[in-house]
Amino acid sequence: MAGGAAILQLRSAQPASGECDLPPVPFDLELAAGDLALIEVRSPAWAAEFADLCSGLMPLRQGSVSFLGRDWAAIPETLAAALRGRIGRVHGGGAWIGFAGTDLNILLPQLHHTRRPPAALRDAAAELARGFGLPGLPLTRPGALSASDLARAALVRAFLGEPRLLLLEHPTKGQFADLVAPLLNALAAVRDRGAAGIWLTGSDFVWNDRSFPATVRLRLTERGLLRLRLAA
Numbered sequence: 001m002a003g004g005a006a007i008l009q010l011r012s013a014q015p016a017s018g019e020c021d022l023p024p025v026p027f028d029l030e031l032a033a034g035d036l037a038l039i040e041v042r043s044p045a046w047a048a049e050f051a052d053l054c055s056g057l058m059p060l061r062q063g064s065v066s067f068l069g070r071d072w073a074a075i076p077e078t079l080a081a082a083l084r085g086r087i088g089r090v091h092g093g094g095a096w097i098g099f100a101g102t103d104l105n106i107l108l109p110q111l112h113h114t115r116r117p118p119a120a121l122r123d124a125a126a127e128l129a130r131g132f133g134l135p136g137l138p139l140t141r142p143g144a145l146s147a148s149d150l151a152r153a154a155l156v157r158a159f160l161g162e163p164r165l166l167l168l169e170h171p172t173k174g175q176f177a178d179l180v181a182p183l184l185n186a187l188a189a190v191r192d193r194g195a196a197g198i199w200l201t202g203s204d205f206v207w208n209d210r211s212f213p214a215t216v217r218l219r220l221t222e223r224g225l226l227r228l229r230l231a232a
Contacts, residue, residue, distance in 0.1 A: 005069065007031050007165055007196040008054060012063035019059050020049040025224040026063055027053065031165075031196040031216075036187060038214035039200050039225070040207050044092045044170065046220055047200040051167040054198065055087060056080055068164060085113025088163035090154045090171045092200075096142035102153050103137045110161040121160065128156045132182050148176050155179070159186055166190065166197035174203040184213065 012026035021043075027050075031037060041047045052058045056065055056072025064071050067083055075083075096105050106125050111118065126137045132152040142150055151173055158166060166187065172179045187197050199214075201207055217228040 005032065006066070007033055007035070007068060008198075009066040010054070010063070011066075013053060013065045014061045014063055015049075015053060016059040016061045020052070021045050022049045022053070022058075023222045023224060024061075025222075027224055029218070029225060031198070033194040033196060034191045035196045035215045036191060036213060037196075037198045037216045037218060038207070038212055039198060039218045039220055040202070041200050041220040042202045044202070047169045047202075048092050050200065050220060051089060051091075051169055051198075054165070054167055055084055055089070082113065085109065085161070086164045087167060088158035088161070088165070089167040090158045090169055092169035094142070094150070094154070096150075098141060098143055100141070101139050102142050102145060102150075103139050105142060106137065106153060106157040106160060109157065114161060116161075125156055125160050128159050128186075129153070131186060132156060132179070147173065148179075151176055151179060155183060155186070159190065162193065162195075163190065164195050166195060168197065168199045170200060170202060172201075172203060172206065174201075174205070177205055180206065180209075188213070 008031045010027045010029040012028060014024060014026045015022050017024055049058065053065060060073065064073065070083060072080060107121055110121050122137060129137050132155050134149060134152050138145060138149060138153055145153065155171060171183060206212065219226045219228060
């Protein structure tokens with residue numbers, strides 16, 4: 001860990017049988033402020049379900065999952081919902097509202113969880129969009145965007161609102177290599193502010209990059225999370 005109090009803790013967290021496709025084994029992981037875990041996972045379904053596990057959305061057979069010192073299973077749903085507002089997530093499946101503009105899709109989670117004025121949120125989202133290579137906040141519906149621009153928009157949504165935890169499911173889709181550098185820059189900025197991140201990838205381009213600034217490398221397998229030695 002980078003030091004300090006834990007942002008995320010999985011302690012022998014075993015998903016309840018029949019609730020998901022994740023291996024029925026205990027998962028252990030602890031991330032502090034500034035930590036970045038790179039996790040190789042070839043199954044998009046496993047990536048999504050592991051992100052759900054970290055977000056307190058997966059019933060457990062045993063163990064616990066805590067975020068910012070709060071056990072998801074021990075807090076009221078209203079508090080859990082508020083805490084999830086501190087998590088930025090790139091959903092592997094998109095999770096877009098097709099009939100709404102992409103700008104509303106990006107802003108909606110924060111409009112629900114923050115008291116910041118909508119104009120300030122829109123300005124912050126536009127700045128993030130430019131940082132990820134978009135000309136500004138996209139206004140068209142998600143279905144009208146190219147796959148590359150939609151991947152960039154997903155990153156804007158995830159990073160908006162100064163999250164304490166980033167859960168990134170295959171954020172570059174294994175094909176948009178030009179997104180890696182701006183994404184790592186954005187991660188460095190939020191990590192400096194005390195956030196932690198999990199990058200779930202099936203991309204050889206990302207996984208085989210020995211310069212990737214992960215504090216821990218893991219592989220999600222049938223036996224759970226296997227910790228790998230960091231490159232020298």
